[in-house]
Each structure stands twice: as C-alpha cells, then as structure tokens.
Amino acid sequence: MKTTCKRLAAACVAVLAALSLPACGERKTAELELFAMDTYMSFTAYGNRAEEALAEAGRTINELEQRLSRTREGSEIWTLNAQGCADISPDTAELIGQALAYAAQTGGAFDITVAPLVELWGITTDTPRVPAKAEIDALLPLVGSKHLTLTRSDPALTVFDTAVLDPGCAVDLGGIAKGYAADRVADILEKYGVSDAVASLGGNVYVRGTRPDGTPWRVAIQDPLQNGCAAMLTLSDTFVVTSGGYQRFFADPDGTIYQHILDPATGYPVQSDLLSVTVVCPDGARADAYSTALYVMGEAKAASFWQSCQAEVEPFEMVLITADHRIVCTSGLADNFTEQEDASYAYEILAH
C-alpha cells in the first residue's frame, strides 16, 4: 500500500512537471509601431520588462527626431543649418562624430554635408526636380566633412557641445540617424533585460537573441527586381541595413528615373552597378552609413572596402545585389545565407 502511494505521488509530480513545460516557453510579448524619422518603425520584444523597454524606446526615438530632423524647425540640426552654429546635445555630438569618422573611412562616399544638394533636388519632398548642371556645380564645393567642426564651449568639457558649419553648408543625418536610433534601442533592450527582440526602423533592422522557437531570426532581403525575396539570412544579435534606389525615386517628365541616393562627388543620383547593398555588423549607425557608402561606391570599390576592413578592428559583412543579376555574399555570412529558389540570380561568395 505504502509503495503504491509513493508511486502515485511520483506520478502526480511528473504530471505537474510535464504540464508546466509549456509555461517555460511563455514569455511576455510587447509590440510597438510608430511613424518617426520619415519612416515606419515596428518593434517586437519578449521578456518580463519588454513593454517598459519598448515604451522607453518609443520615447527615445521621438526625442532623437526632435533633435536630429533637418526639416523640423527648432531642432538642433535645423538650427545648425539655419544659423551655421548650434548648441548640440551629447546624442547629436556623438552621432555627428560617428558620421565624420565614417565619411573619412569611406573616402566621402558617405557624407552628411550633402544636404544642400538634397535640398536642391527636392529628394525628400513631394516636388522633386532635376536641377540644371550649373546649379549642381555651384553647390558641390559646399560638400565635404572639412566644412563641419565639433567644438567645446568650455575647454573643461569632456564632450563636444557645439557644431559649426562653413557659410552656405548644411548637414542631413538621414543616412545614419535611423541606424543610431537602432543602436539606442539595443541599449534600452539590454538595460531592461530583454533577451529576444526584432526591430525594424525603416530599412534598418536589429535582431536580438532568437525567435520564440529558439532559432535565429530570419531576415529576408527584398528582391529589387520583382515581388519577393532575393535571399534569406539567419541572424542573432546584429544590425542589418539595406540601401538601394529601387523604391524611392521619381520620374522626370521625359521618363528618366532618378533614385534618391545622391553621389556626394558628382551631385547627381547614384548611377550604380548595384541594385542594393545589405550590410550586417554589430553597430547600427555604422551599418546604416556603410550601406549607403557601398551603394555609392559600386561593386568593385565595395569589395575592396570590405577586404580592407577585414584586416582592421571593425569588420563587417555584406550582400550585394548587382544590376547584372548576381548576388555576392561575403564569406562571413556564408553559413547564415540561404538562396531563394524562385529568385533569378547567380550566387557568389566573396572570400578574403
């Protein structure tokens, strides 16, 4: 009798343990959608404090937009462009500092001082236009990092608090601000102990931890030529940013298509042999800046740049989709990369 009772007790414990297994997989899920920084953003996070984390992420992004917008009157960047000098917050100083560093690394292929040309083309407005060559040539001398300086109002300060522009110059952080915002979101998720999350800030994606089933996040790269995806990446704890000219563009009355990324060297929309560039790296702002820069560079220079960075302290990986229907994936992504059977591309691995 005693033995039977023990067996029954053991069976009860086993039943309770088994029934509690599904609860191990249940985690609090929080979701957030918002329109900010001239794009649509969506976030999904898993964890006990996921809701708090996303609430703070939303507030932070809105605060960043207030400071970094080129078109919002009174923002730090609007003031800098309007007055040639502005007091800037630590966030803005850090972001401008990073932008200047990436401009130097990419030989000016990424350059936030391209703003006068962006304005001239009306790229982000409802009424874009093709300027005369003379207009473009007149503004080209205003483009270049040498026209932007960070200073300290008090030599005792440890961080920059003032930005100064040469006369006529202007900055546009559109090519890096969303990446920087993604970095801040990652910091906030870490602060709240959120182990798993996926965030999409326009074309800027951050994947943290794993999907709910424990596998890496599945990040698909849009096919620039047709409906569907060109490749699939399985990733964790990294940033993914794609740049390309196939979605944002306008047509001249004569039918010529002009896409929205300008070449800082020529002042004209990029005429690239690439359809899109996807950069994968551990820093959001860097991924954002590099994706634009590599698209401007074109395939050959992008490959050389990737090679040169592998020997340095900040390597990155990339997927290039070329105009002649090839997908070039760097070797560091080979194990994370899946071809799409119905996509009409030849696939290549770029090795060191």
Added chain:
Amino acid sequence: MPTRSSPIKYRPTVWDALIAAAIIALGLLAAVLFYTKNARGGSAIVTVSVAGEVAERAALSQFDGDHVYTGNGYTLTVSAHDGEIFVSHSDCGGQDCVHTGAISRIGQSIVCLPAQIVIRLESASPGDADVIVG
C-alpha cells in the same frame, strides 16, 4: 543484539514502466501543444493599419478586390488579386507606396508615410521571414 536491516533492493515493475511511459507521453504532448500553438497561422494574414490602429485584418485569400483607406488627409486604394496586394492609387505626393509594387510574401509590407497607412502580410509559421530589409 541489535540487528541491522539489509538495504532494500528495488526492482522495476510494470507500474514503474507505466509511470515512465506516462511521463514521456505527457512531455511529448506538452511539446506538441506548445509548438503547434506557436506555428498556427501558416497562411498569410493581411493587416491594414492607419496611424498605428488596425483598420482591417483578414486572410489574404479573402481579401480580393479594391479597398479604400483614408489617413492623414490622403486616400489609398489597396487592390488584391490572385494572392498579391498593391496600392493601385494614392493621392500622396511621393507615390512611394505605389512604387513599392505588389507584395505576396509573409513579412512584406507597403508603407505610405504621408497617409500613415501600413499594409502587412503576416504569419506565425516558423519557415517564414520575421522581417524583410530593402
């Protein structure tokens, strides 16, 4: 003189085997219940949101035809035919939503920033993309 009882020798019985089998069966059942719940929704679901609020949510297979949405003073016509969705007309300035073209894959979306309208194709199926860049 006190005697010391000999150690008890356990021998598995049919009951032990039944309990072990029950534990394994319950574990498998719990796993199946958990994973099937998370895999539910293999077919595409269309979600249209306006200014962050869900305006319509339906299975892609039941979404055929033209649907008109208004947001922030702009009007979009969203058309669905043969498993594809696209913005067939918009009175917004940039026309990025129209330029996006047709979507048909899980994870794809069309966004009209001026109208603050988002059309998404969603699924919880494990084989689909979680997010699309580009």
